[in-house]
Amino acid sequence: MVDVNEDSAASRREFLKQAGGTAALGAGAATVALPRAAQAAISEAETKPRYGMLIDLRRCTGCHACSVACKAEFDVPLGSTRSWVEYVEKGNYPTVSRSFLPRLCNQCTNPPCVSVCPADATWKRDDGIVVVDPDICIGCKYCIQACPYDARFLNPVTGAADKCDFCLHRVEQGLVPSCVNTCIADARIFGDLNDPDSKISKMVASNPVTVLRQEMGTEPNVYYINADHSDPRQPGQRHEYIRVDTHRRNQERA
Amino acid sequence: MSEEFTWGLPVIGYLFLAGVGAGALTVSASMFLRGGDHGRGMHVETARYGALLAPFPIIIGSGLLVLELGSFQAGNWLRFLNLYKVINLSPMSIGTWLITFTIGVSLVYAYTYVRNAPGLTTEQRYKLRNVVSWLAVPLGIATAVYTGILLGAMPSRPFWNSPILALLFLISALSTGVAAILLLRALFHRATKEPESERHIVHTGYLLTASDAMLIGFELMAVFLFAMYAQLTIGNVREAVSVLFTGGSLAALFWLVFIVLGLIVPALIEIYYVIPKLLYHREFVIPRGVEIGVAVLVLVGGFTLRYVIVVAGQITGPIGI
Numbered sequence: 116m117v118d119v120n121e122d123s124a125a126s127r128r129e130f131l132k133q134a135g136g137t138a139a140l141g142a143g144a145a146t147v148a149l150p151r152a153a154q155a156a157i158s159e160a161e162t163k164p165r166y167g168m169l170i171d172l173r174r175c176t177g178c179h180a181c182s183v184a185c186k187a188e189f190d191v192p193l194g195s196t197r198s199w200v201e202y203v204e205k206g207n208y209p210t211v212s213r214s215f216l217p218r219l220c221n222q223c224t225n226p227p228c229v230s231v232c233p234a235d236a237t238w239k240r241d242d243g244i245v246v247v248d249p250d251i252c253i254g255c256k257y258c259i260q261a262c263p264y265d266a267r268f269l270n271p272v273t274g275a276a277d278k279c280d281f282c283l284h285r286v287e288q289g290l291v292p293s294c295v296n297t298c299i300a301d302a303r304i305f306g307d308l309n310d311p312d313s314k315i316s317k318m319v320a321s322n323p324v325t326v327l328r329q330e331m332g333t334e335p336n337v338y339y340i341n342a343d344h345s346d347p348r349q350p351g352q353r354h355e356y357i358r359v360d361t362h363r364r365n366q367e368r369a
Numbered sequence: 370m371s372e373e374f375t376w377g378l379p380v381i382g383y384l385f386l387a388g389v390g391a392g393a394l395t396v397s398a399s400m401f402l403r404g405g406d407h408g409r410g411m412h413v414e415t416a417r418y419g420a421l422l423a424p425f426p427i428i429i430g431s432g433l434l435v436l437e438l439g440s441f442q443a444g445n446w447l448r449f450l451n452l453y454k455v456i457n458l459s460p461m462s463i464g465t466w467l468i469t470f471t472i473g474v475s476l477v478y479a480y481t482y483v484r485n486a487p488g489l490t491t492e493q494r495y496k497l498r499n500v501v502s503w504l505a506v507p508l509g510i511a512t513a514v515y516t517g518i519l520l521g522a523m524p525s526r527p528f529w530n531s532p533i534l535a536l537l538f539l540i541s542a543l544s545t546g547v548a549a550i551l552l553l554r555a556l557f558h559r560a561t562k563e564p565e566s567e568r569h570i571v572h573t574g575y576l577l578t579a580s581d582a583m584l585i586g587f588e589l590m591a592v593f594l595f596a597m598y599a600q601l602t603i604g605n606v607r608e609a610v611s612v613l614f615t616g617g618s619l620a621a622l623f624w625l626v627f628i629v630l631g632l633i634v635p636a637l638i639e640i641y642y643v644i645p646k647l648l649y650h651r652e653f654v655i656p657r658g659v660e661i662g663v664a665v666l667v668l669v670g671g672f673t674l675r676y677v678i679v680v681a682g683q684i685t686g687p688i689g690i
Contacts, residue, residue: 254439274443
C-alpha cells in the first residue's frame, strides 16, 4: 500500500522545487554576506542533508489524516502510535481556545534515546534521522524511558522499540513522508534543513518557530509555527482550565 | 492505577534483588576480610550465610529482567545476548557486563564456602576465598550503585535524575544485605557446643545489628536530602517529587511503609538492643524472633523503596511541552 506511482512522485518533487524557487526570489534580498570561515563551514555542512519537518499550525485542522496515513504505512499495532495529534483546550467561557498539536519523533540532534541503548540498536544517521534496527533491539525499553517526548513505544509484534523514522523507505526514494503526503492542509513541510534553498529552511528562517521541550537540550528537528505549548501540569497555569486530549492509549502526556 | 508502566514489577523486583545480593556479597566479603586469620576469621560463620545467598538474588533478579524484555516476550528468547556483543557508554551496557562479572565472582566466592568442595583442598579453598573477597567487595558496591545510575541517567525522568539516588540505592542495598544475612542466620543457625564459636556468633550479630542501625541512619539522611533538594527547586523536579508529599499518590506507601515501617521502626528496635553493649558493656542479647522481625521489616522497606522510586519516576515527567 506504500507506493505512490513514480510519475506523481516526480511531479511532486518538481512542484516542491518550484515552490522553493519562488520563495527564494522573495527571500533573496535578505541574504547577508558571511565571513569566509562561516561560509566554508556552511558549505561543508550542506554536503549532507539534515532532514527536518515544520508543522504550520495555522493550517492544521486536527483531522488526524497524518495519524491514519502513518498507521496504514507501517501497519502500527493497535494501541500504539508513531504519529498522533493532540487537542489542547483551554480558557473559561467565553475566552477559550482549541488548538492542535501533531506529534512525532523529533529526530533530535542530541537524541537521549540513542545514548542509553545498551545494544547499539538505535542510532542517528548522517542525514539526521534516528532509526531503530528491530533485529538488534532487545526490547529493554530504556530508550522509551529516556525519550522526553514519549515518541517511542514497544512494538508488540516485533518485540522491539519502534518510532517514527520520517518514512525512511519513502525518503530514500525521493518521496516525502506519508503524513506529509496526506496532509489536507499542507500544514506539514518536510525537507533538508541544511539546504538554505529548501522550502523548510526558508519557512523556518522567516517565521517564529518553536520546538517542543527546548529546555531538555535535545535540539529537535521538528519545528512548529504557532504551537500552543500549554500543559495542564504547569503550576502557573492551574487557575485556568487546560485539557489535553492526546488521542493515545495513555490519555495523559508522558 | 490504570496506567501501564514501561517498567513494571520485574524491574522493581530486579532492582531490589540485585541490591540484596550485591549488599550481601559486599557485607559478607568485607566482614570475612575484617575477621582476619586467612580463611577462618572470627566472622566466617556469619559471612557464610551472605556468601551462599548472594548469587541467587542477583541471578533471579537478572532473570526477571530478561523475562520483561520485549524481544523475549515476542518469542526471540535469546535476543538478549545482543547485550554481550557491544560495550558502550549506556549505563545498561556497563551494568550488564558489571553484573555478569559480579555473578561470576559471587558464585566462586560462594563455592569457597562449600565444605569439601570438589576440586579444591581446604587450604586452596581458604586461599581462593581470600583473593575473591577482595574482588567481591568492590563489585558488590559497584552493582548496588549501578542500579541507581540506571534510573538516574535520564533527564526525561526528573524524579530519577538525581545523583543521590545511586547513593540511596547503595545504602539500601547494604542495609538489606545485612538484613538478609541476619535473617538467614536466625532461621538456620544451630548452636554448636564450642563456646568460642558461639561467642563469635553473638559478637558478629552485635556488629551487624549496630552497622544496620547506622546504615539506616545514613539512608534516612540520603532520603531527606533527596526530598529536600527536590522540594527546594522549582519546575520539573519539584513537581515530580510532589507525589511523595501531602496528597501525592505514593505518599502513604512512602511515609508509612518505607520510612516508618522499613526504616524508623527497625532502627529503633536495633538501637534498643545494641545500646546495653554499646554504652554499658553488657552482654548483647536479642531474641531470635525479634531478629527475624527486624530483618523482614528492613527487607520490606527495601522493596517498597524500589517500588516507590520506579513508579514515581514513571507517573511524573517534564512539565510543559
